Each structure stands twice: as structure tokens, then as C-alpha cells.
Amino acid sequence: MRLDKFLADMNMDSRSNLKKAIRKGNVTVNGSQVKDPGAGVERTDRITYFGQEVRYETEQYIMLNKPKGVLTATMDKKQETVMDLLDPDRRKDLFPVGRLDRDTTGLLLITNHGELAHRLLRPKSHVDKTYQALIRGCVDEKIVEAFAGGLQVDAELSAMPAKLVIHPLPTLQEAEERFPDLEEETRALLEQAWMEENLSASNQKDATSSEGKGLQNCPSKVISYISITIHEGKFHQIKRMFEAVDMEVVELKRITMGGLTLDDDLAPGESRALTEEEVSIILSDGKLL
Ligand code: URA
Numbered sequence: 001m002r003l004d005k006f007l008a009d010m011n012m013d014s015r016s017n018l019k020k021a022i023r024k025g026n027v028t029v030n031g032s033q034v035k036d037p038g039a040g041v042e043r044t045d046r047i048t049y050f051g052q053e054v055r056y057e058t059e060q061y062i063m064l065n066k067p068k069g070v071l072t073a074t075m076d077k078k079q080e081t082v083m084d085l086l087d088p089d090r091r092k093d094l095f096p097v098g099r100l101d102r103d104t105t106g107l108l109l110i111t112n113h114g115e116l117a118h119r120l121l122r123p124k125s126h127v128d129k130t131y132q133a134l135i136r137g138c139v140d141e142k143i144v145e146a147f148a149g150g151l152q153v154d155a156e157l158s159a160m161p162a163k164l165v166i167h168p169l170p171t172l173q174e175a176e177e178r179f180p181d182l183e184e185e186t187r188a189l190l191e192q193a194w195m196e197e198n199l200s201a202s203n204q205k206d207a208t209s210s211e212g213k214g215l216q217n218c219p220s221k222v223i224s225y226i227s228i229t230i231h232e233g234k235f236h237q238i239k240r241m242f243e244a245v246d247m248e249v250v251e252l253k254r255i256t257m258g259g260l261t262l263d264d265d266l267a268p269g270e271s272r273a274l275t276e277e278e279v280s281i282i283l284s285d286g287k288l289l
Helices: 003-009 015-023 114-121 141-148 172-178 184-196 201-206 237-244 276-285
Strands: 027-029 047-049 052-054 061-066 105-111 129-136 163-167 223-230 248-257 271-273
Touching: 003 015, 003 027, 003 047, 061 276, 105 114, 114 276, 129 184, 129 237, 141 163, 172 184, 184 223, 184 248, 223 237, 237 248
Parallel strands: 105 248
Antiparallel strands: 027 047, 047 052, 061 105, 061 271, 129 223, 129 248, 163 223
């Protein structure tokens, strides 16, 4: 492959900056300076960039904080896709692992490791995925129990048991921090909940967590804040599960996938390479380590 492609694949800089750096003599191949960006190199060649060795990694792993309004696809003629949010000089063999709906935000793994993607997504893998959500209406312990028992969602989907946790209702400000681009409708529901229902510190305390406690009421009748862990990933799964109990998901954000957790420092639309530790975690989730 070309020398500039080798370095671009490893995300060292944009292709045009790399060409300049190579021409200026900042790159060596097997100990010798090479000034031709189009010089042919092998993946096994020892290449330095500004004195630093750059190894060619065959597999790449990127964590994206998916924003709203972006399609999870490798390309689309009309709509912006998650791939458009990455560096334009990225490798062209990257793709998103699984799918988040257009209006769902949060953790999305992007890789070129086909076998890992296959293993994480195949139904028998049961890789846990945790989401935070705001739900229109009152999520109570009956719904927690129904989800825990596995739900016949519709004719096609019989959901595996899912773990639902009811949290105290966030203030409008907290909700804005947790859910990017909060819908007007959600904002109105939260305002209504805090104003009309006059939520007090004491009834908030009741709902700190549904774990390990007896039956609880939802903190608000109009909107609920929950987290849900599912072990499968069927089309619109969480939205369909709530529809089956006559409720509506108004905000949905994925926080974890297997042992991988969304980096809080990534703003919506931002991405970064996984750390070595995170790569090991996700490879173990895919039983590749
Ligand atoms: N469940 C959904 O309904 N939507 C998503 O994007 C992910 C899970």
C-alpha cells in the first residue's frame, strides 16, 4: 500500500498533512528517510512518523457518542450517517456494530473487525446492553416484574427477561445533561411533573432504585426515568417492549454494551479509539480472548 495511506489508516493526520510531512522528510521506512507519499510499503515495515514508530493495526475499534438525527449505516444518499461523523481520512472498511434508531443516542462501537461484530450481534451471544430512558407515564413495579419475566411484545417478538430499574425523576437541567437535544415534548412533561405533582425530596427518595426493595410507586405519573438492560437487540426492541405495556419511550440513550461503557467526556457526535483495556474487554465479550 502507499506510505501516506499506511499513516492515514492509523489516523496519524489528514491525508494532505501526511503528504506534506512525508515530503518534508519526517517519515522513515525501515530506517531510511522516504520523501515520496506514494512509495509502496508493507504492513510489516518499520515506519516512523516524527520519530515515533507507527505499527499497522489490522483491526480498529472506535467508540462514538451517537447524537440524535443521524442514521446508523455505513452510507446513505440522503441522510447523514454515523460514519460521516468520523475523520474523513478514516479507513474505509469501518462499520457500526448493530444499530441505534435515528432518535436514539449514546454508545456505538465502530470497527472493521467483522468476526467480533458477528459474535457480539448473533442472537445466542446475549451481550448485555444498558440504556437510560425517559418514558411517558408511570413506570411502576408491575412493569418491572413484567419485564423481568420476559414479555410477549407482539406476534413476532417474545422478549427475553430484561432488568428495569426505576430512578428518581431528574430535574429539567439534569435531564438536559443526560439526554442530548431533549425534545420539546419531553421538556414539557418534565416541567409538568415538577410543577403539578410538586415532587418532594421525600417521594423522590422512595424511588432511588427499585433494586432490593419492595413494591414502589413511580415518582411521577406523567414521566418516568429508568434504566433497562436487555440481552438481545431486536428491531426497536425497547420501544416495542414499552408499547406492549401501553407506554411510550420519549428519550433513549445507550450507556453500555457488554463490558464497554460510554465515555462521559465524549460530547454527542464525538468519537475516540478504544483504549487497549477496552479492546480486551470487548474482545472478551465476543469470546475472542
Ligand atoms: N431499542 C430501541 O427501541 N431503539 C434503539 O435504538 C435501541 C434499542
